[in-house]
Amino acid sequence: MTSRARRASRGTLPVPRRVLVVGGGGREHALAWCLAREAGVAEVVVAPGSAGIASVGGVRAVPVDPLDPEAVLAVARTAAVDLVVIGPEAPLGAGVADRLRADGLPVVGPGAAAARIETSKAFCHEVAAAAGVRMARARAFGGGEEDAARAFVRALDAAGRGIVLKADGLAAGKGVVVCDDLASALALVPSFLHGRPPGPPALVVEERLAGPEASVIALCDGTRAAALPAARDHKRLGDGDRGPNTGGMGAYSPLPDLSDAAAAAIVGTVHLPILAELARRGTPYRGFLYAGLMLTADGPALLECNARLGDPEAQVILPRVAAPLAPLLLAAALGRLPDDAPRVLPATADAAVGIVLAAAGYPGDPRRGDPIGGLAAAAADALVFHAGTAPRAGGGYETNGGRVLAVVGRGPDLGRARARAEAAADAIAWEGLQRRRDIARDVMGAGGAGDVALGARAPAAPVGGAPA
Numbered sequence: 001m002t003s004r005a006r007r008a009s010r011g012t013l014p015v016p017r018r019v020l021v022v023g024g025g026g027r028e029h030a031l032a033w034c035l036a037r038e039a040g041v042a043e044v045v046v047a048p049g050s051a052g053i054a055s056v057g058g059v060r061a062v063p064v065d066p067l068d069p070e071a072v073l074a075v076a077r078t079a080a081v082d083l084v085v086i087g088p089e090a091p092l093g094a095g096v097a098d099r100l101r102a103d104g105l106p107v108v109g110p111g112a113a114a115a116r117i118e119t120s121k122a123f124c125h126e127v128a129a130a131a132g133v134r135m136a137r138a139r140a141f142g143g144g145e146e147d148a149a150r151a152f153v154r155a156l157d158a159a160g161r162g163i164v165l166k167a168d169g170l171a172a173g174k175g176v177v178v179c180d181d182l183a184s185a186l187a188l189v190p191s192f193l194h195g196r197p198p199g200p201p202a203l204v205v206e207e208r209l210a211g212p213e214a215s216v217i218a219l220c221d222g223t224r225a226a227a228l229p230a231a232r233d234h235k236r237l238g239d240g241d242r243g244p245n246t247g248g249m250g251a252y253s254p255l256p257d258l259s260d261a262a263a264a265a266i267v268g269t270v271h272l273p274i275l276a277e278l279a280r281r282g283t284p285y286r287g288f289l290y291a292g293l294m295l296t297a298d299g300p301a302l303l304e305c306n307a308r309l310g311d312p313e314a315q316v317i318l319p320r321v322a323a324p325l326a327p328l329l330l331a332a333a334l335g336r337l338p339d340d341a342p343r344v345l346p347a348t349a350d351a352a353v354g355i356v357l358a359a360a361g362y363p364g365d366p367r368r369g370d371p372i373g374g375l376a377a378a379a380a381d382a383l384v385f386h387a388g389t390a391p392r393a394g395g396g397y398e399t400n401g402g403r404v405l406a407v408v409g410r411g412p413d414l415g416r417a418r419a420r421a422e423a424a425a426d427a428i429a430w431e432g433l434q435r436r437r438d439i440a441r442d443v444m445g446a447g448g449a450g451d452v453a454l455g456a457r458a459p460a461a462p463v464g465g466a467p468a
Ligand code: AMP
Pocket: 136, 164, 166, 173, 174, 176, 178, 206, 207, 208, 209, 210, 213, 235, 245, 292, 303, 304
């Protein structure tokens, strides 16, 4: 740990005693688990959470509609929380952060205006261009602009570029088509624009970039940013990155191909300029700013921004943060991250690999109500985060969502973390369970031993009990 980081973690920042986490998926389970273990945090309230999340000691679930700002405010006031952390994008877009802030509560999560950086890909491109942040070449089109969109598709193709079509607006990671060829791109254009009103962007046509991807998520206080450990998501449903895009089927951290110095440089060239541009527009950004990057041969390029922690990235990142998170979250929410906070927060020396277990039918309409077997066996040697489960009458849990669980294995290197995650995932079963078997396989050593050197970092944080 650097001396600066040590100062930041020495307890000079106030610690919130009671924290409200809004949301109820795997990311929120990881947040609640992480915060409930921290010194000085007396209670974590999760709204609405789930029975699985509330099985963590010190965590209480309160049923509420997370998209109803007044209802969330009432929960925050009744529970007398000192800090609110908003997990998913939908409450941000619904103005929950705005409402809570107007009532004087410290909130991690941007207001609806700044959250458009995620909800509108066209807005993200516009802000990035104004901030001088490199993204793929792109143009946005509204209803009635099929011809213009096809002309831009042809122009990209003529320039030797592949084509990516993206729906403008929230699509839970599923509104993106990476096109195989010009003909399929041209054929798909109308499906994005048909029936859409002229004016507001409905389709973003982008040049296709190549390279490994990385998620660099920074905690931001309006002007300052401190990155969490970097992670890599696996967005396609099937092994070998085949099949449809999903919200994310697994993740790992750290990244052998992205050093802390490179991540710190990304904070300087991506996060900080975006924060400055949003502040200049009068919509300062306080919350997690997620940069989805492609590490191209010409350097990192921003693919997308999210206004929150990634899911399942959070499940592998949060266990690796080697500084008390609760005081940093409160400082960010108050606009008071320390001036000397490191651009990349200290991380444990271990690695984490997370595998998502999804229900039959995902990423389409998932089947619910399948009894889940093997949870206790899996939790013996891995973290098990609940994403879409419901308790069963006679005990145990059943599937209740698309992504059902994320199991996270930890170990001294990615190979051993991966082996633990695989063993835990193997222990769990239900009818129609879908998962990938190649999470983090891309960075295994030549012999598959996973002996990728991680470099010396801070000593590992104590490993608590499994969260479920
Ligand atoms: P997004 O929701 O924008 O992150 O896109 C989802 C996934 O589509 C990304 O994680 C990439 O794998 C892929 N993708 C998005 N934009 C591009 C691009 N410009 N070039 C190549 N792949 C892309």
